[in-house]
Amino acid sequence: MEAQHNITLPEGSIEKTTTTLNFGPTHPATHGVFQNIMEIDGERVVSTEQTVGFIHRAFEKLAERRNLYQITPITDRLNYCSSPINNMGWHIACERFLKVETPKRVDYLRIIIMELARISDHLICNSIVGVDTGAYTGFLYVMQYRELIYEIYEEVCGSRLTTNIGRIGGFERNFTNTAFTKIEKFLNEYPKVLKEFESLFTRNRIFMERTQGTGGISAERAMNYGFTGPNLRAAGVDYDVRVANPYSSYQDLDFTVPVGTTGDNYDRFLVRNAEMWQSISIIRQAYEKVQSFKGAEAEIFHADVPEYYLPKKEDVYNNMEALIWHFKIIMGEVNLPKGQIYSPVEGGNGELGFYLISDGGRTPFRLHFRRPCFIYYQAYPELITGGMLSDAVVTMSSLNLIAGELDA
Amino acid sequence: MALNNEIIQSQLEAKFAEQVTSFSTDSGILSFESPASLNLKVIQFLYDELGFTFLTDLCGVNYPENEGGELVVVYHLHNFVENIRCRYSVAVPVQQPDVFTATKIFEAANWMERETYDFFGINFVGHPNLKRILNVDEMDYFPMRKEFPLEDQTRIDKDDEMFGRG
Numbered sequence: 001m002e003a004q005h006n007i008t009l010p011e012g013s014i015e016k017t018t019t020t021l022n023f024g025p026t027h028p029a030t031h032g033v034f035q036n037i038m039e040i041d042g043e044r045v046v047s048t049e050q051t052v053g054f055i056h057r058a059f060e061k062l063a064e065r066r067n068l069y070q071i072t073p074i075t076d077r078l079n080y081c082s083s084p085i086n087n088m089g090w091h092i093a094c095e096r097f098l099k100v101e102t103p104k105r106v107d108y109l110r111i112i113i114m115e116l117a118r119i120s121d122h123l124i125c126n127s128i129v130g131v132d133t134g135a136y137t138g139f140l141y142v143m144q145y146r147e148l149i150y151e152i153y154e155e156v157c158g159s160r161l162t163t164n165i166g167r168i169g170g171f172e173r174n175f176t177n178t179a180f181t182k183i184e185k186f187l188n189e190y191p192k193v194l195k196e197f198e199s200l201f202t203r204n205r206i207f208m209e210r211t212q213g214t215g216g217i218s219a220e221r222a223m224n225y226g227f228t229g230p231n232l233r234a235a236g237v238d239y240d241v242r243v244a245n246p247y248s249s250y251q252d253l254d255f256t257v258p259v260g261t262t263g264d265n266y267d268r269f270l271v272r273n274a275e276m277w278q279s280i281s282i283i284r285q286a287y288e289k290v291q292s293f294k295g296a297e298a299e300i301f302h303a304d305v306p307e308y309y310l311p312k313k314e315d316v317y318n319n320m321e322a323l324i325w326h327f328k329i330i331m332g333e334v335n336l337p338k339g340q341i342y343s344p345v346e347g348g349n350g351e352l353g354f355y356l357i358s359d360g361g362r363t364p365f366r367l368h369f370r371r372p373c374f375i376y377y378q379a380y381p382e383l384i385t386g387g388m389l390s391d392a393v394v395t396m397s398s399l400n401l402i403a404g405e406l407d408a
Numbered sequence: 409m410a411l412n413n414e415i416i417q418s419q420l421e422a423k424f425a426e427q428v429t430s431f432s433t434d435s436g437i438l439s440f441e442s443p444a445s446l447n448l449k450v451i452q453f454l455y456d457e458l459g460f461t462f463l464t465d466l467c468g469v470n471y472p473e474n475e476g477g478e479l480v481v482v483y484h485l486h487n488f489v490e491n492i493r494c495r496y497s498v499a500v501p502v503q504q505p506d507v508f509t510a511t512k513i514f515e516a517a518n519w520m521e522r523e524t525y526d527f528f529g530i531n532f533v534g535h536p537n538l539k540r541i542l543n544v545d546e547m548d549y550f551p552m553r554k555e556f557p558l559e560d561q562t563r564i565d566k567d568d569e570m571f572g573r574g
Contacts, residue, residue, distance in 0.1 A: 052541060052542065053540075053541055053542035053543065053544075056542040056543065058551070060527075060552065061551060061552055061558060062558070064558065065558045096435060097435070221515075223461060223462055223488075224461075224514060224515045224516065225515045225516050226462070226463055226464070226514070226515075226516030226520075237488065239488055244488075244491050245491075339434055339435070340434055340435075340439075341434070341435045342435075342437060342464075342465070342484055342493070342495065344464075351464065353464065353465055353484070355465060355467060355482070355484070357469060365469075366469050366470075368465070368467040370464060370465040370484075374519065374523075375516050375519065375520065377519075378515065378516065378518055378519045379515070407542055408542070
């Protein structure tokens with residue numbers, strides 16, 4: 001039998017019974033730059049070691065040399081699947097810090113955009129789960145509606161992916177009629193598409209078998225691991241920042257917080273789908289409220305904060321005061337008040353928090369982003385150990401990890 | 409009994425007396441401090457007795473002027489049942505930045521402490537795997553400390569040719 005072994009191990013080497021597999025950082029199934037060095041026994045995952053930080057860009061350090069309005073483009077690049085939520089989350093943090101009251105119309109307009117962003121975020125995540133279980137159709141099908149969402153962003157702020165949408169105090173300009181027409185179009189057409197998307201997956205036997213019972217976590221463990229957002233709710237904890245710490249007048253609207261029970265991939269999928277239905281309803285309510293404003297109220301799109309809100313260009317040329325504010329804002333000559341604030345919003349994948357410390361200077365003394373997926377990605381080894389390698393791929397995409405946010 | 413900032417403060421004062429100090433309510437969140445050696449006792453008390461079972465955030469701050477407490481670790485804790493948050497911080501000297509790890513109480517603290525170590529060099533005593541997380545392993549300084557300012561944008565000694573301008 002000796003002859004069949006054509007590999008002779010060198011003296012002193014240890015016979016290994018498991019295989020080491022380098023999964024990532026640029027593997028197509030990781031959907032982002034994530035490296036996992038896995039020990040696998042056959043196809044079962046024995047252990048994994050994660051490496052993160054491949055696209056670390058020192059945002060927190062950068063933010064210490066920037067004025068508040070210059071930090072907004074940085075937040076774009078956190079969770080780039082739903083940048084408007086990050087932008088507005090940052091603006092809301094600044095407004096809370098500066099004690100700025102925003103008009104109701106601004107709040108509702110923001111809600112429309114934030115919920116559109118949430119839909120596009122969940123849509124990508126859920127359809128990618130579909131791709132990883134072998135169903136490409138859903139992914140291609142819903143792209144059309146993500147495109148429509150991006151067109152709405154484009155109409156509102158001029159850009160699509162990294163939006164830099166809005167200003168401290170509101171929006172840079174009022175929504176155009178085209179924007180409203182597109183939002184209406186979205187509200188009319190999207191429910192049908194979502195219904196069809198659900199019927200492709202929710203009761204699909206293959207999909208259910210692949211996702212049920214894989215990557216599950218209990219509510220206690222999920223909380224201990226710092227899960228937030230749909231991942232926590234899938235485990236059965238009804239924590240939603242929109243309800244717990246309402247911002248941007250979410251308290252005026254009527255919606256429910258969907259929860260799951262087992263915290264597995266299937267529940268995460270279902271919770272995200274249910275949240276999209278809620279988002280549609282929220283957009284509809286907010287849209288009706290926006291439409292109910294009449295006369296001068298219907299023209300309001302920003303709060304009155306001359307220190308932080310750039311004046312209109314024609315005012316800059318014709319009005320002394322506007323010129324002064326314009327100069328002060330651009331040159332960053334506005335001192336912030338002293339103090340600190342922690343302001344959370346419900347991001348696409350969890351609680352996105354901004355912890356801002358100011359020492360009275362022109363830029364933040366310290367700005368820390370609480371990035372939801374940085375915190376819950378720690379649980380990944382626990383979620384996949386003992387499972388199949390192919391389920392580890394599905395688990396990774398169903399956690400909705402965004403490398404840009406994770407590495408900040 | 410609904411929990412509010414006053415109750416948290418009086419409970420902490422009853423338990424830790426003079427040790428927990430600097431109570432303040434900045435933008436609705438109760439903040440307080442204690443000596444670094446007490447951090448686990450305070451967190452465990454908040455966890456067991458006051459229901460702060462969720463670690464929202466953990467981060468470091470560097471105050472170079474604050475002698476003897478240049479490095480600060482800030483914990484944001486959340487009680488889901490009562491829906492109330494609190495902010496707890498401990499300060500340590502930069503020469504010996506030792507803080508006990510909270511990983512035994514919160515799994516979530518693991519990477520957040522690694523991140524804080526990575527950027528501020530705070531040594532979390534007892535951490536299971538305290539190594540750099542976002543920066544490269546070979547880095548030999550702690551970049552978020554204030555002693556490393558970002559480049560002055562008005563500097564003129566730059567060789568513009570290298571940047572395609574000049």
